[in-house]
Amino acid sequence: MNMLGTFIKPMHKEGRRFVAIAAGITVALFLLAQIFSFVGFLAWVMVGITIWVYYFFRDPKRYTPTREGLVVSPADGIISLIEPAVPPAELGMGPEALTRISVFMNVFNCHVNRAPVGGEIKAIAYRPGKFLNASLDKASVDNERNSLCIEMEDGRQIAVVQIAGLVARRIVCFSDPGQSLKTGERFGLIRFGSRLDVYLPEGVQPLVALGQTMVAGETVLAELFTEEPRREARAD
Secondary structure, eight states, X not given: OOHHHHHOOOBOGXXXXXXXXHHHHHHHHHHHHTTXXXXXXXXXXXXXXXXXXXXXXXXXXXXXXXXXXXXXXXXSEEEEEEEEEOOXXXXXXXXXXXXXXXXXXXXXXXXXXXXXXXEEEEEEEEEOOBOOOTTSTXXXXXXXXXXXXXXXXXXXXXXXXXXXXXXXXXXXXXXXXXXXXXXXXXXXXXXXXXEXXXXXXXXXXXXXXXXXXXXXXXXXXXXXXXOOOOOOXXXX
C-alpha cells in the first residue's frame, strides 16, 4: 500500500450528499468571508467538518479470514459488553438467553457494518425507539434498532442488531430477507455513532474481551467449532 492509500480511503455512496452539503456550506462561507472577514474563521471550521464527514463515511477494503466456523466483528469499535441476553423478540429466535457481544462505535470509527457469518438472512426486523447513549446496557432494549437473523449452513442462527445511539439518527440496511451473505460482506451502516450486538449460538464462547478494539470483517469474535474457553485479557 502506498502512503496516499494509507490516509485516503474510498467513501461509501451513502456519504456523498452529506459531503456535498458540507462542502457547499464551506464554499458559501468562504464567499461571504470576502465581505465579512469574521466569517473566515467559520469557513475554516467547515473545512474540518467536511473532512470529518468524508472520514466518517469511509469504506476501506477489509481482509476477512475464510476459515470455516469463524464469527467476525460486524463493526469497528470497542467491545463494551459481553453478557447473556435474549435476542430481539421480533426475530422469533426464542426466549433463551444467548451470549451477546456488543461493539460500540464512536463518531470516529468506520460505520459500515459487515456480516459476522455467512448464511441466509431468515428475518430482518426494524423497531423504532429512543436514542440513548449506545454504550449503555439498556440501549439494546430501548433504542431504535434493526435486527437480522442469519442462518448458517448447519442450521444454527446468529442475530446481529444495529442500534442507533445518542448522535445516530439513521440506520441503513442494504440487505433483504432471503438474501445470502458471505462472512464480512457489507450489509448496512449507521449514522453517526452507534453500536452493534451479536448473539452467538448456544454453547459458543467469545474469543474477545471487554475493551478490545475490533476491526469490522477482520477481528474474530468467536469460533463455532472449538472448545476453547472464553478469553480473558489484561490492560497494560
